[in-house]
Amino acid sequence: MENDFSRRSFIKGMAVGTMAGYFGAAGLSSTVFKSQLLPKEKLNLVDIGQIKGLKLKVISETSWYDNNVFLNDVKKAGGLLVNQYEIPWTREGVKAGYQGDNLGGFSTYIEAELMDGKVMKILLDTGWNPHWMDKRFKEEGIAERLAKKEIDFQVISHEHIDHFFGIESTTRLYPDIPMYVPKGFYQEGFDLLKGKSFPKANVKNDHPHKGKVTVLDSKQVNVLYPGIALMTFDVPIILRVFGEQAFVFNVKDKGIVLVTGCCHQGIISYMEEVRKKILGGEKIFAVQGGLHISPFEDWDPQYDDLIMAFNKYGVQKIGCNHCTGFITAEKMIKAGLPVVKGTARHMTKRDIYLGNGDELVIA
Amino acid sequence: MEEDLKKEKGWGSGILLGLLVGIVLFMLTYQLLLMAK
Numbered sequence: 511m512e513n514d515f516s517r518r519s520f521i522k523g524m525a526v527g528t529m530a531g532y533f534g535a536a537g538l539s540s541t542v543f544k545s546q547l548l549p550k551e552k553l554n555l556v557d558i559g560q561i562k563g564l565k566l567k568v569i570s571e572t573s574w575y576d577n578n579v580f581l582n583d584v585k586k587a588g589g590l591l592v593n594q595y596e597i598p599w600t601r602e603g604v605k606a607g608y609q610g611d612n613l614g615g616f617s618t619y620i621e622a623e624l625m626d627g628k629v630m631k632i633l634l635d636t637g638w639n640p641h642w643m644d645k646r647f648k649e650e651g652i653a654e655r656l657a658k659k660e661i662d663f664q665v666i667s668h669e670h671i672d673h674f675f676g677i678e679s680t681t682r683l684y685p686d687i688p689m690y691v692p693k694g695f696y697q698e699g700f701d702l703l704k705g706k707s708f709p710k711a712n713v714k715n716d717h718p719h720k721g722k723v724t725v726l727d728s729k730q731v732n733v734l735y736p737g738i739a740l741m742t743f744d745v746p747i748i749l750r751v752f753g754e755q756a757f758v759f760n761v762k763d764k765g766i767v768l769v770t771g772c773c774h775q776g777i778i779s780y781m782e783e784v785r786k787k788i789l790g791g792e793k794i795f796a797v798q799g800g801l802h803i804s805p806f807e808d809w810d811p812q813y814d815d816l817i818m819a820f821n822k823y824g825v826q827k828i829g830c831n832h833c834t835g836f837i838t839a840e841k842m843i844k845a846g847l848p849v850v851k852g853t854a855r856h857m858t859k860r861d862i863y864l865g866n867g868d869e870l871v872i873a
Numbered sequence: 874m875e876e877d878l879k880k881e882k883g884w885g886s887g888i889l890l891g892l893l894v895g896i897v898l899f900m901l902t903y904q905l906l907l908m909a910k
Contacts, residue, residue, distance in 0.1 A: 514882060516879040519882075519883025520883035522883075523888040523889075524888070525887075526887070526891060527890060527893075528892075531892035531895020532895035532898050533895075534895070534896075535899035549907065
């Protein structure tokens with residue numbers, strides 16, 4: 511035996527073989543055989559339940575009417591990081607504006623039919639210019655519903671001017687409407703709710719809110735009713751705002767429907783979070799609301815990548831509007847994404863996406 | 874010549890056994906890590 515092979519060579523070979531075997535096995539198990547060998551990540555998926563159907567009506571997606579006037583206001587005040595309560599927003603003499611006022615607002619009316627047949631009526635955001643919002647609320651029957659306290663609650667997606675500063679349009683008609691705001695709301699926001707004025711920013715609230723305000727944080731998925739949830743994101747946003755929340759609905763036989771205000775958290779991050787945290791999140795059926803891609807109608811090549819990434823989620827209806835931007839909608843359509851067309855009414859400039867007064871029904 | 878042949882045989886059998894030992898070692902550490910998790 512001793513004469514058959516060199517012991518020294520055998521030991522050397524074994525050392526090399528052991529190393530090669532060990533690292534080779536590690537390499538193969540983490541690459542070629544990873545799906546068979548690596549343990550699946552345990553996800554604590556939240557079962558938010560289901561609803562029967564969903565109706566989304568765009569009350570106003572036109573936040574302001576002249577981009578240049580808006581950007582000039584911001585520029586004159588010192589830039590995009592300046593506190594929004596300190597910026598003198600232009601409210602007269604704007605040709606493209608509503609009665610000369612550059613301010614519009616964002617608000618979506620939501621009806622969600624629960625499995626027991628009860629219809630939850632929800633108002634997402636409250637717009638900016640109270641004159642414009644009063645008009646739109648009246649035209650779409652929201653004013654009547656608010657006055658009759660038929661709307662179950664209001665959700666403020668985030669504290670931005672165009673989503674929140676028109677609060678008196680809601681509180682004038684329904685002062686004690688239950689309200690959900692995201693964690694990160696500044697004291698000025700709560701003060702405005704209570705009736706404080708901010709003359710420098712041309713904003714006031716003559717009708718203090720008297721109802722319950724619930725602050726939601728990002729620690730968990732906040733299930734409000736079976737099939738209706740809110741997810742909060744800790745994101746810093748321009749004009750010194752922090753935090754945004756967005757809806758997650760789970761519609762029976764369809765899948766997940768995401769409804770956003772501005773989506774400053776990023777649409778891809780939002781969809782990824784839904785996939786990671788919500789049962790059934792791998793099937794996102796529809797997305798509706800602002801997607802915050804080209805709000806000022808500018809374009810950056812990285813947005814092309816974003817649109818390409820959007821494709822892999824298999825979303826069947828994209829009811830985008832508002833800060834998504836017309837350029838983005840055009841590019842999405844070109845890329846074959848199912849953007850839902852609108853009717854270009856009530857001061858929405860183009861029919862390329864869901865505009866003021868347009869509806870998206872999922873049932 | 875005979876010495877070279879012995880060396881080759883030594884290397885060859887060493888590597889073969891080493892590979893086997895290496896794979897077994899890796900599987901053991903993998904299982905230990907899984908258990909520790």
